[in-house]
Amino acid sequence: MTTGPAANPDDLRAPAPLFTDPVFDGPTDPTVVHDPDTGLWHLFYTQRRATAPDAIGNDSSVAWVHGTDIGHATSPDGRTWTYVGTAAGPDCDNHDTWWAPEVLRHDGTWHMYVTYLEGIREDWTGPAEIRHYTSTDLAAWTYRSTVDTDSERAIDATVHRLPDGRWRMWFKDERRGSHIHTADSDDLHTWTPAGPAVTDQAQEGPTVFALGGVYWMVTDGWSGLLVHRSTDLDHWHRQPVPLLAGPGRRAFDEALGHHAMALTQGPDEAYLFYFTHPGGGRRFTVQVARLHVRDGWLRCDRDEHFAYLPDPAKTAALRGGTA
Numbered sequence: 001m002t003t004g005p006a007a008n009p010d011d012l013r014a015p016a017p018l019f020t021d022p023v024f025d026g027p028t029d030p031t032v033v034h035d036p037d038t039g040l041w042h043l044f045y046t047q048r049r050a051t052a053p054d055a056i057g058n059d060s061s062v063a064w065v066h067g068t069d070i071g072h073a074t075s076p077d078g079r080t081w082t083y084v085g086t087a088a089g090p091d092c093d094n095h096d097t098w099w100a101p102e103v104l105r106h107d108g109t110w111h112m113y114v115t116y117l118e119g120i121r122e123d124w125t126g127p128a129e130i131r132h133y134t135s136t137d138l139a140a141w142t143y144r145s146t147v148d149t150d151s152e153r154a155i156d157a158t159v160h161r162l163p164d165g166r167w168r169m170w171f172k173d174e175r176r177g178s179h180i181h182t183a184d185s186d187d188l189h190t191w192t193p194a195g196p197a198v199t200d201q202a203q204e205g206p207t208v209f210a211l212g213g214v215y216w217m218v219t220d221g222w223s224g225l226l227v228h229r230s231t232d233l234d235h236w237h238r239q240p241v242p243l244l245a246g247p248g249r250r251a252f253d254e255a256l257g258h259h260a261m262a263l264t265q266g267p268d269e270a271y272l273f274y275f276t277h278p279g280g281g282r283r284f285t286v287q288v289a290r291l292h293v294r295d296g297w298l299r300c301d302r303d304e305h306f307a308y309l310p311d312p313a314k315t316a317a318l319r320g321g322t323a
Helices: none
Strands: 027-036 040-048 067-073 081-086 097-106 109-118 129-135 142-146 154-161 167-173 179-185 192-198 204-211 214-220 225-230 260-264 269-275 285-294 296-301
Touching: 027 097, 027 260, 027 269, 027 285, 040 097, 067 097, 097 154, 109 154, 129 154, 154 192, 167 192, 167 204, 192 214, 204 269, 214 260, 225 296
Parallel strands: 154 204, 204 260
Antiparallel strands: 027 040, 040 067, 067 081, 097 109, 109 129, 129 142, 154 167, 167 179, 179 192, 204 214, 214 225, 260 269, 269 285, 285 296
């Protein structure tokens, strides 16, 4: 299935929605990367089972948000997407749960940090962990380790390189107030818990990136996307105005924005990929909007008409990694 091209091929406005899942109609937690070896863009996401038989007509259970795979789509231009199946390690089982893929490339190796929960659950309780996989082609993934987060309920990893060359992971620690906690690594393989990062309220789905000469953390606060600013990736200051807290006017963009990922496009502009929950049902869509910094604040106008054509050359060093 292919989705997304604008009606006029000369019109470079962002397609809305950017992507819908052809299997269960429930794509969430999007991550977009570019593969320099093939020239393709890759979209990885949590494939929520919105139309699965055990989801229909059962409003009290969240089983449909469990038993999820990691969906995978590719695109030659970042605009028109073709669903290619699911991506997970050889130990994956269709009766287990996979959420929130974080994917980056460093020294020719792709790394995926993905949330794993055993089985299909009827509620939001129980243990969760972040697992590390590697790949050379974004298709076959090898399990490497389970990240040491010092928590039995850690989800939603994002990774960025620190100024001193080490790596830091930010994640939601549901054992500690659903605050954002961290772990550090010298090599992307062995991680050491490094304490809390943002504790002003419960939140999830962090994405960390550099833009406009500073660092930003965008998280899902369930009433819009919360924004924190940093100059060193250690100390964070809350921006008073959230992003995507009001409805948009594009197709299937009339709901809050959730669990986003930023794709930088040079030093001063980025694209924000996020999912929406339009109509209050169980359908989800992936959308994209433009990010920029103005007057020291991170801005995102989801209704803006902008030319959307992601440039691979501007994303090669995403999150501080290398090709």
